[in-house]
Amino acid sequence: MKPLLQSIRLLLVLTVITGAVYPALVTVLSKSMFPRQSAGSLVVRDRQVVGSALLGQRTTSEAYFWPRPSAGDDGTNYVAVPSSASNKGPTSADWITSVQQRSAAIRTARGMSTNRAVPADLVLASGSGLDPHISPDAARLQLDRVARTRGLNPEQRNTLTQLVEAKVESPTLGVLGEPRVNVLLLNLALDETFPTARR
Amino acid sequence: MSQRDWLQLTVYFGALIVLTPILGGWMHRIFSNQSHVLRSLLGRVERAIYRLGGCNPEETMNWRQYATALVLFNGVGFLVLFALQLGQHLLPFNPEHLPAVPPALALNTAMSFMTNTNWQAYSGEATMSLLTQFAGLTVQNFLSAASGLSVLVAMARGLVSRGSDSLGNFWTDLVRSTLYVLLPLSLVFALVLVSQGVVQTFSSSVEVTSLEGAKNSIPLGPVASQVAIKQLGTNGGGYFGANSAHPFENPTPLSNFIEMLAILLLPAATVDLYGRMVGSRRHGWALFSAMFVLLLATLAIGLYGEFQPNPAVGGLANLEGKETRFGIFNSVLWAGTTTAASNGSVNAMHDSLTPLGGLMCLVNLVLGEVVFGGVGAGLYGLLLYVVLTVFIAGLMVGRTPEYLGKKIGKTEIIWVMIGTLVPFAFLLLFAAIAAVHPAGLASLGNAGPHGLSEILYAFASMIGNNGSAFAGLNANTPFYNLLGTAALAIGRFAVLIPALAIAGSLAPRKVSPPSAGTFPTDGILFVVLLVMVVVVVSGLTHLPALTLGPIVEHVLLGRSF
Numbered sequence A: 001m002k003p004l005l006q007s008i009r010l011l012l013v014l015t016v017i018t019g020a021v022y023p024a025l026v027t028v029l030s031k032s033m034f035p036r037q038s039a040g041s042l043v044v045r046d047r048q049v050v051g052s053a054l055l056g057q058r059t060t061s062e063a064y065f066w067p068r069p070s071a072g073d074d075g076t077n078y079v080a081v082p083s084s085a086s087n088k089g090p091t092s093a094d095w096i097t098s099v100q101q102r103s104a105a106i107r108t109a110r111g112m113s114t115n116r117a118v119p120a121d122l123v124l125a126s127g128s129g130l131d132p133h134i135s136p137d138a139a140r141l142q143l144d145r146v147a148r149t150r151g152l153n154p155e156q157r158n159t160l161t162q163l164v165e166a167k168v169e170s171p172t173l174g175v176l177g178e179p180r181v182n183v184l185l186l187n188l189a190l191d192e193t194f195p196t197a198r199r
Numbered sequence B: 001m002s003q004r005d006w007l008q009l010t011v012y013f014g015a016l017i018v019l020t021p022i023l024g025g026w027m028h029r030i031f032s033n034q035s036h037v038l039r040s041l042l043g044r045v046e047r048a049i050y051r052l053g054g055c056n057p058e059e060t061m062n063w064r065q066y067a068t069a070l071v072l073f074n075g076v077g078f079l080v081l082f083a084l085q086l087g088q089h090l091l092p093f094n095p096e097h098l099p100a101v102p103p104a105l106a107l108n109t110a111m112s113f114m115t116n117t118n119w120q121a122y123s124g125e126a127t128m129s130l131l132t133q134f135a136g137l138t139v140q141n142f143l144s145a146a147s148g149l150s151v152l153v154a155m156a157r158g159l160v161s162r163g164s165d166s167l168g169n170f171w172t173d174l175v176r177s178t179l180y181v182l183l184p185l186s187l188v189f190a191l192v193l194v195s196q197g198v199v200q201t202f203s204s205s206v207e208v209t210s211l212e213g214a215k216n217s218i219p220l221g222p223v224a225s226q227v228a229i230k231q232l233g234t235n236g237g238g239y240f241g242a243n244s245a246h247p248f249e250n251p252t253p254l255s256n257f258i259e260m261l262a263i264l265l266l267p268a269a270t271v272d273l274y275g276r277m278v279g280s281r282r283h284g285w286a287l288f289s290a291m292f293v294l295l296l297a298t299l300a301i302g303l304y305g306e307f308q309p310n311p312a313v314g315g316l317a318n319l320e321g322k323e324t325r326f327g328i329f330n331s332v333l334w335a336g337t338t339t340a341a342s343n344g345s346v347n348a349m350h351d352s353l354t355p356l357g358g359l360m361c362l363v364n365l366v367l368g369e370v371v372f373g374g375v376g377a378g379l380y381g382l383l384l385y386v387v388l389t390v391f392i393a394g395l396m397v398g399r400t401p402e403y404l405g406k407k408i409g410k411t412e413i414i415w416v417m418i419g420t421l422v423p424f425a426f427l428l429l430f431a432a433i434a435a436v437h438p439a440g441l442a443s444l445g446n447a448g449p450h451g452l453s454e455i456l457y458a459f460a461s462m463i464g465n466n467g468s469a470f471a472g473l474n475a476n477t478p479f480y481n482l483l484g485t486a487a488l489a490i491g492r493f494a495v496l497i498p499a500l501a502i503a504g505s506l507a508p509r510k511v512s513p514p515s516a517g518t519f520p521t522d523g524i525l526f527v528v529l530l531v532m533v534v535v536v537v538s539g540l541t542h543l544p545a546l547t548l549g550p551i552v553e554h555v556l557l558g559r560s561f
Helices: A002-033 A093-110 A136-141 A143-149 A154-166 A183-193 B003-031 B037-053 B063-086 B103-114 B130-160 B170-196 B223-232 B253-277 B281-306 B327-340 B355-366 B377-397 B410-436 B449-463 B478-506 B524-555
Strands: A042-045 A048-052 A180-182 B205-209 B215-219
Touching (some): A002 B063, A042 A183, A048 B205, A136 A154, A136 A180, A143 A154, B003 B253, B037 B170, B063 B130, B063 B170, B103 B130, B103 B478, B130 B170, B130 B223, B130 B253, B130 B377, B130 B478, B170 B223, B223 B253, B253 B281, B253 B327, B253 B377, B281 B327, B327 B355, B355 B449, B355 B524, B377 B478, B377 B524, B410 B449, B410 B478, B410 B524, B449 B524
Antiparallel strands (some): A042 A048, B205 B215
């Protein structure tokens, strides 16, 4: 009986320490040291929260760069609660069909020949369904469409190319991770540089 | 693999090997009752905890008392977590007004977190209230890891004990693991994670309007504090359903690197701790080498598979279920380490790995989580194989087998057989039931051999106390929740109890000095033999099942189901 009573009492004490003091301490320290990060790295434009710099969001307008497809696409949003992946295996018939359809749609839209490779990240869904990034190639592939839709002249188009290249994030310290482009931040910069075509 | 990938691999394992003896030495100070900085800082807190808990830190326990205290403590923790989920709708810190967790799911989840598994048949952000997350799940993240560490140090004490049957004191081991190892490490890790963008707040969500005017709700919460301990304590249970693939749990390559390092950090350091405790650091490093060889071998399979383009989709790179910022390499490295250590967090969806990538994970799981494995749990699991190895070596040369100078007898070998074979037997039994029962098959998310892999993975993960999943399988059904609860308990206690029993049985035994005929347990021969024993025992048991799952799928790659 004694160890049972000790268990109950000790659990109570340790719950207070690890379940209340610890998270509260981390929260207080985070808020003072990293106020923006701890609150979700929210991005505000025109006094409106347009999203988090860390979360991908659905953009389908021709005037914007598009993110990766998401298993959480409900037609208006990439649903954030709950986050979701396709969880389809490499021999799944459904998955193969949907990947082929996405590839075909991109080829048609860009007028690409079938022997030119589509960037894999543009047709394969991410693990979180909220991947904020695309590969630099996937961003460059969309340059033409965005420039055309926004009615950019050749000089402006050059600016746009530079904008995209400036938004390419390199691997951390040149070693960790992959080169990538944050789609939301790129689109915000796009609206700022070429505001007239904003829609 | 690119040059940069090789560099990442080198940096990763380099950091691990450098940190292992540092942390091992630190833990040795703690568990051998020496003075240390944190003790002078938090010694009063430690004593206050014993006073409030009514525990006498001077008391010593034999293996039965130690096991009883541990089982009771874990049992109470299980019941509290179960009750917390059932009553979360009546309790505070539930801003989203989430309903009570259904009983079968709550049962499975409570068992899962208590056993250091963190198998999750739910999506955290849509199921668990803030209170359940930070006062229930986070707490068990600490205490289940602390329990595993306690068992390991108790076992080490038994193996080197000279005549006494004491394994130490469970309460002090538990409290010191928590207070001096897990809490300080987690605190530092959590803050580094927040600096990278991991969320930490007690508000639960924020409404946003996207660039195209769509309204969306972004979930927030005390994420960093939970992610830190889930990575360090080989727990793996994500705050969000997408786990460490979710940008709010793992936003940058740097956060990914340190989370990945945290997966192996404590399991590796406990090997050095053990070497120091039994008085042979060379033996510790021999065990480390055996684990490392197995890890590299499985990683090679996974990396080879994932870098092959998939012919079924015109040779696209395998990025389904993977995040752009991590790419293929970091996703495979994580998948390999998280399944070797019984962590189970993921930064890419394992269900969408190539057949060989999935095979890597499954092999790690069915090796019984002894390749680094859970905090404490991996090493005490491997020690069962070590006893088996010296036993077989003894038989081969016709001498009474010895380990650390203690003669191995019938009792120990019986416990070893229970600890190694019982979990495997139940793994295959449960998977077989699921593969023929309609309730098991109804949950499948993929057809063909991949479907069998999903079932195998589920039970291998739960029995191995890993917690990762081929998540296409809908595990939130009464069938999987209930059968899974049994699997989780068997996987934990059918290894933990034999480990303590062996320590208890060897503790009073005399230590005989090494002689010319003693099989040395710190050389290459020992490492090779140990690796072989692990591979043969697990391989013979699981190869037929693996053949029908990922191996057949690999052969059929390009076909569809």
